[in-house]
Amino acid sequence: MQFAKFVVTRLIAYVLVIWIGITVVFFVPRFMPSDPVESMLGRIMTRGAYMDAEQVEAMRATLTQAFGLEGTLADQYFGFLHRIFVTREFGPSLSLFPTPVNELIGRALPWTLGLLLSSTIIAWIVGNAIGLLAGYKSRWVSSRALEIIAIFVYPIPYYITALILIILFIHLNPIFPLFFSIRGDPPSLEFISSVIYNSVLPAASIVIVGFGWWVLSMKALSSSISEEDFVYFAKLKGAGEGRIMTAYVLRNAILPQVTVLALQIGVIFNGALITEILFGYPGLGTMTYNAVLQADYNLLMGTITISIIAVATSTLVIDLLYPFFDPRIRQR
């Protein structure tokens, strides 16, 4: 019963997070001092498109509809929720008319998920493994050296790491490409290798920062657990070093690390958005950025809504994986 209650609580929280997130997105344009329709119209016209009076009116009507500004506030709000949860349609892209926004997002989403998942998992596993060793063997010189490196790496934001990698490996040593370019078609080896080649630096900037945090927190956790009585007892009992480290220290230290991972997804996602933009990586971040530059409001609302749903879903997945690490929730 404990497990069922756990799952239901998480599902309710998931729906509430998405609902409140979407509500914030709904109200932001309405609390802005400037009229969003007029400001978008202004931007579309400064981009050089000539429109006569009739076309301006038509565009104004389209934008009013896109922003969902027809009718009373309540009508607007429920129309907005209906579009997101029931029809799941964000309309056509305004800059790549008439491609549907859903199709554009469908193209970008796998890139972002691939980059985020692979780099977060690599950073989490490698960081925790090294942190565990450094915490368990906290007297080793290399453990201390590692901690100092992690202290200096962790506080640096992703985009600064990204800029440094760009300077070092694209400008000073041109090992990686200046522009993101993919060759070949999806299943071919050429395609896969060019994706990896182009993704190394964006992924590295996310891995390096995440790695610092996981090493630091895991080291603190495992060094304090190593001094607990049950670890001492295991040593007296004659359990092997490797077994003490994995079955005794790791089993206990891993729980908070899973919780923190769930809480950090939003922060990691923020960082990945900017990293994508700096590298021109074809994911949600770059698409959101292009939508802003081209005043494509339909696309912008689409990418932002999907971002919130994607982050909430990843958090939910990690939360639901938690019982696999913690038998106390699973068995009761």
Add this chain to the structure above:
Amino acid sequence: MMMRRTSPRLTVGLIILAAFIILGGVLPFFSPEDPRSWIKHPRNLPPSAEHLLGTTNLGQDTFWLLSYATQNSLFIGLIVAFFATLIGVFAGLASGFLGGVPDRVITLLADVFIVVPSLPILILMSSLLQGRASLLLISIILILFNWPWPARQMRSIALSMRERQFVNTARFSGSSTLQILAEEIVPHIFSWSMANFVNTVLVAIATESGLAVIGLSSLEEATLGTTIYWALQHQALLGRRWWWIGSPVVAIILLFIALFLISTGISSLSAERRGHGDA
């Protein structure tokens, strides 16, 4: 606050931070010009005695620009950290001590704002304001997304405090709830809040700079992030003008390492005082 032992981390962090407070808090008042204005000097000069960090492609003095940008970034960090910590501490304590419906509502709101990614919402807002988003408006949004961390922590402290002996002793000796709060609990949570405050300064500056690096913060003001944005826009990388792009990048790295050292230094000092050894 008595500090019997000093921590080397804290000392190093405070020294670097002091340098930034001089750079951003004092030096801007001695600036010979408005560092934002263009074509005051020849463009793209290398560092010299006259221009310590050279000049930009826009004819600005990089050193004075950096000093001015540091001021704005520190301002955002302090405003956000102050209000986020204040709101978070009170919301968390209220949640923990009151229990019931207020507790549920506050906990739910805190969890929601921790999960919802702040950057997409900031991007939406700035895109509608077209680079005229004031630093104050950005700060308000950042406060909205940063109060939940102290609130969560304070709630759990409040819950554990409710059961502790010294709180009961105070209650039985006739103190009111407010008195218990002010005299017993506030000193207990002060050091955690200090560490969190410093950390929030870091997060706020980092988020604003991130928004600024892609040109979506205030384009009329200069922060560490917008300085990077202008350098990128004017191809400082392709033009190999390392002084221009490098100054704000190095400044951000040093500032963040200093803030992080201070934040963890405070935590481990207070852990030592409570007798938990190095935390």
